[in-house]
Amino acid sequence: MEISIILAGFGGQGILFAGKVLAYCAMEEGKKLTWLPSYGPEMRGGTANCSVCISDEDIGSPIIQNPDILVAMNGPSYEKFIGAVKSGGKVFYDSSMMSGVEERGDADMYAVPASDLAEKHELYGGANMILLGKLLEITGLFSDETVERALKKCVAPKRARLIPYNMQAVALGRKS
Numbered sequence: 001m002e003i004s005i006i007l008a009g010f011g012g013q014g015i016l017f018a019g020k021v022l023a024y025c026a027m028e029e030g031k032k033l034t035w036l037p038s039y040g041p042e043m044r045g046g047t048a049n050c051s052v053c054i055s056d057e058d059i060g061s062p063i064i065q066n067p068d069i070l071v072a073m074n075g076p077s078y079e080k081f082i083g084a085v086k087s088g089g090k091v092f093y094d095s096s097m098m099s100g101v102e103e104r105g106d107a108d109m110y111a112v113p114a115s116d117l118a119e120k121h122e123l124y125g126g127a128n129m130i131l132l133g134k135l136l137e138i139t140g141l142f143s144d145e146t147v148e149r150a151l152k153k154c155v156a157p158k159r160a161r162l163i164p165y166n167m168q169a170v171a172l173g174r175k176s
Contacts, residue, residue, distance in 0.1 A: 001056050003141070004064045006081050007128075008049035009073030009094075011039055014128030017154075018071070019050035021132065021166075024150035025142040026054045034062035049077065054141070069139070071131050073097060073114070090138065092131050110134055112176050118169065126169035133173020144170065 005022065009015040016037045023035035034053045040046030051064040066086045072078035072093040078101065085091055087106040095101070095111035103109045112134050114127035123130070136142055142150075147170055151163045 001054075002059070003054050003069065003139075004067045005052045005054075005069040005071065005135075006049060006064055006067040006084075007052070007071040007073075008047075008077035008081055009128075010077075011046045011048040013048070013073045014125060015048045015071075015073060016050050018128040018132045019052050020154050021129075021147065021150050022052045022054070022141075024154045025146050026052075028146050028149050028153075029142065031055060032057060032059055034059050036062040047077070049081075069135065071135060073127065073131065075101075090135075092135050092138075094127055094131060096127075108138075110138065112173065114173070114176075117172055117176060121168075121172060123165065123169045123172065126165065126172075129166050129169035130173035130176065133170035134176055135173075136170065137174040144174075 007015045007019045019035055023033050026033040032055045037050040039048040053059045066084050068086055068089050070081050070085045070091045075098045078093055085107050090108045092110045094114040096113040096116035112131055114130040117130055118126040151166055155163055
């Protein structure tokens, strides 16, 4: 098994955190992995994306040219990476942040109103984890138990109170 994922959005949307959670999930299950963040110099509002490769075998390079999965949280990120997704791949995007999206006929497309759902359920800033929950539900990559263990390892102790909040967002994404 090998799966390559690109997560992309603006800085401040939690893209790097969502990718980090996936990486910790892979570690929790004894998989090989790479996590490669990329972001602009701005603190918030600049571009941010990360590549996550998860495999049972050694991974030759952390650089992903043609991902199996794309998670896009805004239009510019969607436009930048949609053409690179493998035929037969999966695309998860925040439909509340994009309108007039041109979907690919050769990929499975999942429009999730993640930002609207986060606001409606008072999970402010949780759109990233809602999209991650949808990805996990569709792919079956990791269980909620694995996600919770991963969160406990990648969330700083002073922010541990946010773990249930993140788990609630993942659960909401799984149901959407």
